[in-house]
Amino acid sequence: MKTVLTYTARDSILQEWKEALQNEYEIIVCQDEDTCLSALEQHPKSTLLLHNNSMKSDIAKFLKTIHYQFQHANILLLSDVPKYQEGIAMLRMGVKGYGNSYLNRAHLTHAMDVVSDGNIWLYPQFLDVLIKETYQPHNEKKEDPRLSLLSKREMEVAEYVAQGLNNNEIAERAQITIRTVKAHITSIFEKLHITDRLSLALILR
Numbered sequence: 001m002k003t004v005l006t007y008t009a010r011d012s013i014l015q016e017w018k019e020a021l022q023n024e025y026e027i028i029v030c031q032d033e034d035t036c037l038s039a040l041e042q043h044p045k046s047t048l049l050l051h052n053n054s055m056k057s058d059i060a061k062f063l064k065t066i067h068y069q070f071q072h073a074n075i076l077l078l079s080d081v082p083k084y085q086e087g088i089a090m091l092r093m094g095v096k097g098y099g100n101s102y103l104n105r106a107h108l109t110h111a112m113d114v115v116s117d118g119n120i121w122l123y124p125q126f127l128d129v130l131i132k133e134t135y136q137p138h139n140e141k142k143e144d145p146r147l148s149l150l151s152k153r154e155m156e157v158a159e160y161v162a163q164g165l166n167n168n169e170i171a172e173r174a175q176i177t178i179r180t181v182k183a184h185i186t187s188i189f190e191k192l193h194i195t196d197r198l199s200l201a202l203i204l205r
Contacts, residue, residue, distance in 0.1 A: 001026050002116050003043045007036050008051035013101060017049060020105035021112060033057050037065065045072045047116040051101055052079040063093040076115045078103065087126050099123035119195055127198060128164045144203045149191040157184040161197050162204040 004021060007030040008014050018027055028043070030036040033056060036048060048066070052059065066073055076097035077090055087098040097115040099107075100123055114121040122130065150158060153174075160170040167185075171178045185197075194200055 003028060003046035004049050004112065004116070005030055005036055005039045005043065005046050006049045007032070007054065008101075009054035010051065013051055016102075016105070017108065020108045021049075024109065025112065025116075033062050037069070040066070040070045040073055044070050047074045047076065047112065049112065050075060050077050052077050053101065059090075060093060063090070063095065067094045074115050074118055076111055076121070082123060082126065084126060084129055087122065088130075091120070097121035098126065114195070120198060121196075122198070124166075128166070130198060130201075146192050146203065150188060154184050154188050154191075157181060158188050158200055158204060161185065161188075162201040164201075 002025050004025045005028050006014065006017055008017070014029065021027060028039050028046075030039055036050075040046065040048075055062065063075070066075065074096045075094065076099075077095045078099055078101040079086065080101045082098065082100050090098050096118065097111050097120065099111060099121070103111065103123075111121045147155065147158070156174060157170060160173055165173065167178050167181045170181045174181070188200065189195060192200065192203060194203070
């Protein structure tokens with residue numbers, strides 16, 4: 001069972017985290033930033049689940065300390081009002097996941113699974129904006145050789161994903177069902193050995 005170190009000053013949020021994660025994770029509750037650092041000494045490869053609005057010290061300084069002392073620790077940072085620029089800054093400081101403090105249990109579990117495996121997780125709206133900012137028209141980029149593995153239809157779907165379209169929008173554009181869109185995306189991820197839409201957008205960049 002993987003270990004997650006949690007820190008929030010709000011009992012309601014902590015209770016939600018516990019109920020969402022207790023079946024899959026060993027949960028260690030930290031009282032403040034110093035407690036988190038002490039716990040990391042005992043569990044250096046654990047994942048941190050942090051409530052940004054509960055932080056007592058400078059978040060940038062705290063993340064820098066973690067990155068320097070515990071390079072294998074993964075961090076999921078949740079904020080009451082997630083902001084795009086803040087999210088970009090947090091990613092640059094080594095955070096693996098960024099989203100809303102009040103994620104429902106299913107989304108929180110998924111986010112933790114992704115982040116604990118060392119991958120990037122972002123809340124959907126943030127991801128859509130980031131993908132759109134990284135996307136360039138096909139004729140302005142060199143094609144990644146891995147894309148030759150995709151069928152014509154998969155390549156069409158991949159281009160739509162890279163433009164920041166959601167599954168409903170892709171289904172409408174490609175005139176296929178949402179179920180078929182999901183199947184194509186799963187196949188694309190498997191062929192390209194990636195796990196998220198941002199990675200696909202970067203390949204198509």
